[in-house]
Amino acid sequence: MKTIDEINDKIGSKRAVVWTVDEVKTKVTELGVAKIAELVDVITTGSFEPMESSGAILNLGHTDPPIKIRSCTLDGVPAYAGFGAVDLYLGATQLVDFAGEIGDGDDRKERGGAHVIADLIAGKSVTLRAIGQGTDCYPRATFDTTITKDTINQFYLYNPRNLYQNFIVGVNGGDRQLYTYLGPLQPRLGNAVYSNTGAISPLLNDPDLDVIGIGTRIWLGGGIGYVAWEGTQHFPLQKRGENRTPIGPGATLALIGDAKQMNPNWVRGCYLKNYGPSLMLGVGVPIPVLNADVVARCAVQDRDIVAPIVDFSIPRRVRPTFGLVSYEQLKSGKIKIEGRTVRVAPLASIYRSRQVAIELKEAIERGEFLLTEAVSSLPRDRTFIPQDRRQMPSLLED
Structure with missing residues (x-):
């Protein structure tokens, strides 16, 4: 033992x-x-x-005047902004959205959140475009800039x-x-x-x-x-x-x-x-x-x-x-x-x-990686719950 x-x-x-x-x-x-x-x-x-099923949390830091981000894209990929004012979540499978700017031969169609995450980790610059909600404490309406992993506060995978x-x-x-x-x-x-x-x-x-x-x-x-x-x-x-x-x-x-x-x-x-x-x-x-x-x-x-x-x-x-x-x-x-x-x-x-x-x-x-005790066991009794149509009669009637 x-x-x-x-x-x-x-x-x-x-x-x-x-x-x-x-x-x-x-x-x-x-x-x-x-x-x-x-x-x-x-x-x-x-x-x-x-x-x-991966993604990244980013905190941009506050602008002057401050902005409460309502919608945002990173290199054309939408990020979720339903947290604090400048907190974002970028999902790996989120598709690029250039609102009609992409043509049939544009290879940017084959980019998504995963590519933006990988670019940031590689130290590359990423274009950020944000629209604000407009409140008394966060009056700014828009914000366009470029960011790297070194110009933002937190950047971690969850x-x-x-x-x-x-x-x-x-x-x-x-x-x-x-x-x-x-x-x-x-x-x-x-x-x-x-x-x-x-x-x-x-x-x-x-x-x-x-x-x-x-x-x-x-x-x-x-x-x-x-x-x-x-x-x-x-x-x-x-x-x-x-x-x-x-x-x-x-x-x-x-x-x-x-x-x-x-x-x-x-x-x-x-x-x-x-x-x-x-x-x-x-x-x-x-x-x-x-x-x-x-x-x-x-x-x-x-x-x-x-x-x-x-x-x-x-x-x-x-x-x-x-x-x-x-x-x-x-x-x-x-x-x-x-x-x-x-x-x-x-x-x-x-x-x-x-x-x-x-x-x-x-x-x-090399002594650079120590082990940790688990603070809690992972559950061993989880069932798998599907969303079957047979459980929703109203949909069957439609």
């Missing part, structure tokens, strides 16, 4: 033994769970994937839903190409796309959230972040296998971190054709080796984790599936669906996810 305080003492004196979760999975057969638990203090996990604990595999059994949040899906089962990284994904290595909780310090976009709350659509009651990993979308996390500290290499705007913008984000989660059970959970392999194959050609909340497939099969590049071989690719970057785990490992080894 170890404690986080003991592990932090070793980190502070640069004596901590840190392995990536890949190293654990590689060596567990040779060394065994008990030996690794004795040797290793921290196991690092990482992910680099589109996390569209992401309502990141790090899905498992997800789905998307396919298209219809006759036309579909453009989805997983990217293009070709007709007649022409391809398959998955978005989770399987056995190296952070929450699949702590399936019952025994060590990850509210207040857990994480590596977020190259800087320091924290688990702020359960994520939206948090569904820990998802059906699970014998190894406790969910067979579909399970737990999620809400994350927070100072964007001024982040590295543009790990925060990038992207655009999914005919779907919209999203934020490619690197997230690293350290798992303290408090006992052998922690190592046993981190020893889970891709062959032992499955995800459902979902047909996006049916435009319903609950879509038909073609059964379950293991991540070992997915990572081979080909899967079988009803006897047919279908090529498959990840939306997440498996290579860069591993690099996140390595960067976090190195930060801990």
Whole structure:
């Protein structure tokens, strides 16, 4: 048995033994769970994937005369201004809105909030245009300027839903190409796309959230972040296998971190054709080796984790599936669906996810990243509540 305080003492004196979760999975057969638990203090996990339920809080500072912002755009992307006078929230998937200024060939159509966030983190200037409400204490009517991360007060990410604990595999059994949040899906089962990284994904290595909780310090976009709350659509009651990993979308996390500290290499705007913008984000989660059970959970392999194959050609909340497939099969590049071989690719970057785990490992080894005790456990009893039309008879009558 170890404690986080003991592990932090070793980190502070640069004596901590840190392995990536890949190293654990590689060596567990040779060394065994008990030996690794004795040797290793921290196991690092990482992910680099589109996390569209993300966004940034910005405080601009007051103008002279003051303004109470009613509406605002940042490089043409609307930001939400329903907070204090100069507080804004910029969502990653918010589309650019140039009010007719964009032509058919203008590539600015493929920009959104994620790109503005990434530009600010990279130190670039962003154009701000604001309209004021006009009150006695905030009389200014308009405000146009350029900002950088150094010319505003607060700039931090608050992401309502990141790090899905498992997800789905998307396919298209219809006759036309579909453009989805997983990217293009070709007709007649022409391809398959998955978005989770399987056995190296952070929450699949702590399936019952025994060590990850509210207040857990994480590596977020190259800087320091924290688990702020359960994520939206948090569904820990998802059906699970014998190894406790969910067979579909399970737990999620809400994350927070100072964007001024982040590295543009790990925060990038992207655009999914005919779907919209999203934020490619690197997230690293350290798992303290408090006992052998922690190592046993981190020893889970891709062959032992499955995800459902979902047909996006049916435009319903609950879509038909073609059964379950293991991540070992997915990572081979080909899967079988009803006897047919279908090529498959990840939306997440498996290579860069591993690099996140390595960067976090190195930060801990340098004594630059200490662990935190969770201040509260994440809930394990959340159900998933849909908004079905059958629950609203008045809509059916319409």
